[in-house]
Amino acid sequence: MSDAPTGNEADAAAEEAWRSSPEYAAWRERYDAATLRDKPYETMSGVPVEPIYGPGPYPGEYPYTRGVYPSMYRSRLWTMRMFAGFGTAEDTNARFKDILRNGGTGLSTAFDMPTLMGRDSDSPWALGEVGRAGVAVDTLADMEDLFADIDLSGVSTSMTINGPAAVVLAMYIAVAEKTGVPQAKLAGTIQNDIFKEYQAQKEYIYPPRPSVRIVTDMIQYTAAEMPRWHPVSISGYHIREAGSTAAQELAFTLANGFAYVEAAVAAGVDVDEFAGRLSFFFNSHSDFFEEIGKFRAARRIWARWMKERYGATKERSMLCRFHTQTAGVSLTAQQPEINIARVAIQALAGALGGTQSLHTDSFDEALALPTEKAARIALRTQQIVAHETGAADVIDPLGGSDYVEWMTDEMERQAEAIFAHLDDLGQGSILEGVYAGIENGYFVGEIADSAYRFEREVNNGNRIIVGVNAFTDGDDSDQSILRIDASVEEYQRKRLADVKLGRDDAAVQAALAAVTATAADPTANLMPPIIDAVKAYATLEEVSMAMEKEFGTYVEKAII
Amino acid sequence: MTDTSATDEAPEQLRVILAKLGLDGHDRGIKVVARILRDAGMEVIYLGLRQTTDSIVAAAEQEDADAIGLSMHNAGHMTLAPAMVKAVDEADLGTPVIVGGIVPEDDIQPLLDAGVAAVLGPGTSAEGVAQAVRDAVAAANA
Structure with missing residues (x-):
């Protein structure tokens, strides 16, 4: 037996060192100020666990590699x-x-x-x-x-x-x-x-x-x-x-x-x-x-x-x-x-x-x-x-x-x-x-x-995807799936026709013209005229196309 | 695919039109299929996104295509695939229409009954895709 510290002793000394550092203290202060979820932080077997292990940069501290907030899920789960x-x-x-x-x-x-x-x-x-x-x-x-x-x-x-x-x-x-x-x-x-x-x-x-x-x-x-x-x-x-x-x-x-x-x-x-x-x-x-x-x-x-x-x-x-x-x-x-x-x-x-x-x-x-x-x-x-x-x-x-x-x-x-x-x-x-x-x-x-x-x-089998190119036994394709009722389409078309009948067409056209005019002016903000247009019950497509008049459409080059 | 031997290739190079019909923008699958068919020695004409039955028929006519491949991921296949077959029939092209993508098991037979030449689901091997095209072309020319 030598006098050198065992692995466990060395680890304990290192942990003691960073837990007593000013950086840890600064983080700990922010952590302690946070509201925590009310639960015991211990393993299933009753071993108490610390909120963080290892030296900084600590969570909630630049550059935030370990998390954006000081207490993360201890305060609030995702x-x-x-x-x-x-x-x-x-x-x-x-x-x-x-x-x-x-x-x-x-x-x-x-x-x-x-x-x-x-x-x-x-x-x-x-x-x-x-x-x-x-x-x-x-x-x-x-x-x-x-x-x-x-x-x-x-x-x-x-x-x-x-x-x-x-x-x-x-x-x-x-x-x-x-x-x-x-x-x-x-x-x-x-x-x-x-x-x-x-x-x-x-x-x-x-x-x-x-x-x-x-x-x-x-x-x-x-x-x-x-x-x-x-x-x-x-x-x-x-x-x-x-x-x-x-x-x-x-x-x-x-x-x-x-x-x-x-x-x-x-x-x-x-x-x-x-x-x-x-x-x-x-x-x-x-x-x-x-x-x-x-x-x-x-x-x-x-x-x-x-x-x-x-x-x-x-x-x-x-x-x-x-x-x-x-x-x-x-x-x-x-x-x-x-x-x-x-x-x-x-x-x-x-x-x-x-x-x-x-x-x-x-x-x-x-x-x-x-x-x-x-x-x-x-x-x-x-x-x-x-x-x-x-x-x-x-x-x-x-x-x-x-x-x-x-x-x-x-x-x-x-x-x-x-x-x-x-x-x-x-x-x-x-x-x-x-x-x-x-x-x-x-x-x-x-x-x-x-x-x-x-x-x-x-x-070519170099990448295994279980059930696809390996271990394929046991596939019963008897799976129930969700189907959307086709009557939704008919209902929605009728709903749209009714709305179009009930609106003031002149007001809609004026509002759409304002959207196109604003699109032509790069210094103006599009949101106010768009809000006016939708309030007049202009449709999504009408407003979109009012901007398209000025902006044009995008067609992707078909590249394989 | 990459290891397809020359003996597997058809004597004449097949010309295949691939297209996304309608609004569905999922193009990962169709681009992979384009490369698979190209590697299998076929000539691939990819029309890209937002095609209509008319634009696809026009391209098939102009390019003298041997097959049309559509990729569908938005549950629109029961409306759009039969519409494509009908458009091809009306133009009297005789070009087989092959559908790939997310098609539930129960929809496959109705699509075949509507005149779709083949339905290729997820997990179809590269060889399986190329062979399905060759088979569909052979059947259409028989």
Whole structure:
């Protein structure tokens, strides 16, 4: 036996050292000031656990690698926000009321495909799509039905829409005003991330530059009029679903975020006036440690760029707060029940990565929209992660692992290489670099290459997907799926025809002309005339097309 | 796919039109299929997003296509796929229409009954995709 300390003694001495450091004391003071969830923090076997292990930088401290808040899930678990929508506005309204009766305060709205594309239910493009993947909104009347008898000053509403986001936000403002709720009291988020539409999801209407003008108008408008509103949710989810790698998802998403910051600053808004209300949306895929590294890197990169490149001074402007959804694309149509296991692992990665909210996919989503039972199992899955695993008891529990720290650095390194490329493309502007990357096919090309590489690996057996190219026994394809009643389409068309009959056509035409005129004036803000138009019951498509007259349409070059 | 030997290739290069019909913007699958068919020695003409039955028929006519492939992920297949078959019939092209994407098991037979040549679900192998195109073309020319 030598006198050298044993491994245990050395570890204990190191822990003693950082726990007695002034940095720890400073963090501990903020942690102790936070309200904590009322539960014993100990393992299932009764071993008490500390909120944090390992030296700083501590959670809630720049560059926030370990979490955006000092006490993270010890104060509040992530929000379990399940995204869904179907059928008519009345159907969804009934579900909203159900959520509110059960103590929920967050409403999440999915729109159908024609609405997402700025088309009305009576458009030839809408055939077969009305009310299928979400609720159909043609006019303010549908929005009135959607939020009927709900006090909009007491809820937070998330609306997943991009191309016609300004029109839908205008309708929400108009509904609130009609029920006596001023827009300043409205809380919520509208996705409104147009860059990723050109890169991945492909639900755009106008070319990129006028579309970004609409986004900056909304950032400006909400910064001035709606202090509780989040005007953009910068979304990597769709980039990943379209086939990107984890690092591409991370880099493209944050680059889009930088581009919005540059656009808003160029429009004259101070960075600290809006950056704190930008939020993010990431995918959680199956490669567990890579995902956790990605989440940790996202926080560190955003904080550093906001502080160093964009000169943000408020802490909130530097916080990468994000929503996470498990990877829909990872779900298999074969042996669909085993998707429950995939979702559980992806949800755990989201929690260990420090997400602020989480949607867990339903196991039957490779087949159709989820059934009620499958959606309940998905919610229960994240409740298990939250309440049974202990993953929420210790902040960033994988921080300090050599592998996780290396992976975090590696994600950051790959992302920085992509930022450098975009900065180069844009000659010192990420905004111009993102425009250039959309125009020259960089984003779609990179994503398609990654998707094809993955597919080739699955096809040649180098990548095992359980139930697809290995372990294929036991697939009984006798799965009940959700089907949307086709009568919704007929109902919605009639509803639209009735609204059109009952409105003042001259007022509608005048309001639409004002929208077109404002679109032609780059110094004017589009929100006020759009709000006027929807109040006159101009339809979503009419308002969208009033802007299209000035902005034109975007047609993607078909690149394989 | 990449290891497809020359003997698997049809003597004449098949010309395949791929398109996204309607509003659905999910194009990951169709781009992968485009590369699979190209690797299998076929000529692929990808029309891109937001196509109509008219634009697809016009392209099929102009390109003298051997097959039309549609990819559908928005549950619109029961409306849109039969509309495509009808448009091809009305133009008297005789071009087989193949549908890939998210199509529930119960919908496959009705689509085949409506004149769709083949329905390829998720998990179809690269070889399976290429073979389905060759089979559909052979059947259409028989």
